[in-house]
Amino acid sequence: xxxxxxxxxxxxxxxxxxxxxxxxxxxxxxxxxxxxxxxxxxxxxxxxxxxxxxxxxxxxxxxxxxxxxxxxxxxxxxxxxxxxxxxxxxxxxxxxxxxxxxxxxxxxxxxxxxxxxxxxxxxxxxxxxxxxxxxxxxxxxxxxxxxxxxxxxxxxxxxxxxxxxxxxxxxxxxxxxxxxxxxxxxxxxxxxxxxxxxxxxxxxxxxxxxxxxxxxxxxxxxxxxxxxxxxxxxxxxxxxxxx
Numbered sequence: 001x002x003x004x005x006x007x008x009x010x011x012x013x014x015x016x017x018x019x020x021x022x023x024x025x026x027x028x029x030x031x032x033x034x035x036x037x038x039x040x041x042x043x044x045x046x047x048x049x050x051x052x053x054x055x056x057x058x059x060x061x062x063x064x065x066x067x068x069x070x071x072x073x074x075x076x077x078x079x080x081x082x083x084x085x086x087x088x089x090x091x092x093x094x095x096x097x098x099x100x101x102x103x104x105x106x107x108x109x110x111x112x113x114x115x116x117x118x119x120x121x122x123x124x125x126x127x128x129x130x131x132x133x134x135x136x137x138x139x140x141x142x143x144x145x146x147x148x149x150x151x152x153x154x155x156x157x158x159x160x161x162x163x164x165x166x167x168x169x170x171x172x173x174x175x176x177x178x179x180x181x182x183x184x185x186x187x188x189x190x191x192x193x194x195x196x197x198x199x200x201x202x203x204x205x206x207x208x209x210x211x212x213x214x215x216x217x218x219x220x221x222x223x224x225x226x227x228x229x230x231x232x233x234x235x236x237x238x239x240x241x242x243x
Contacts, residue, residue, distance in 0.1 A: 003028045003031030010035060014060035022127070034059045036054040056132060059129070060128060063126045064124070066123075068121055070217065080112060082170030084191050087104065097239060098212075109133050133148035134162060137151060197211065210226075
């Protein structure tokens with residue numbers, strides 16, 4: 001993996017642990033921190049990420065992506081595509097739900113939380129937190145139901161083997177981010193849940209319909225809403241599951 005490899009039996013959050021580690025010493029790119037259990041695992045906007053102990057892949061990866069702040073969502077594109085590439089290798093057909101989830105058959109199988117440290121108008125270092133459901137078979141009920149790789153393919157997986165594959169897939173996409181952003185964005189669009197389809201979403205208490213056009217480099221979601229092109233940002237709208 002080229003960086004350090006740190007495994008913790010338990011920690012409040014791999015992202016928090018990794019961020020604290022960065023404050024104490026210089027850590028090389030592609031350092032990977034994993035844990036069997038994180039009772040305070042976090043998703044976007046303070047939401048929790050619930051995981052049974054030693055059943056899933058919970059990790060944080062240190063990267064220095066050399067991006068401007070206005071380009072930061074390109075890293076999320078690369079990471080979500082890397083996860084999608086891995087799941088495709090297992091015969092699944094994943095979709096990326098803006099802004100930070102990966103779905104299989106409209107069920108959440110992975111979540112991403114990227115926390116950036118800034119330097120001027122650029123990203124100095126990024127801590128990429130990933131929760132990938134592997135061997136867990138039962139989940140709490142939320143707006144979007146959850147699934148796992150084991151549920152989808154019918155067998156238990158070795159977490160370390162999956163981790164190696166995941167890091168390899170993300171490395172390919174990060175290299176693509178640095179060398180061919182146009183293709184990265186095009187690939188992301190093809191995997192985007194609701195791309196060029198009419199979807200339902202909630203905005204300021206109202207339920208609306210729109211067609212997803214693209215995701216901007218800064219993370220804005222471009223929608224066609226009744227013929228009007230509009231851009232929404234994380235926290236402004238909530239995509240709804242079609243039934």
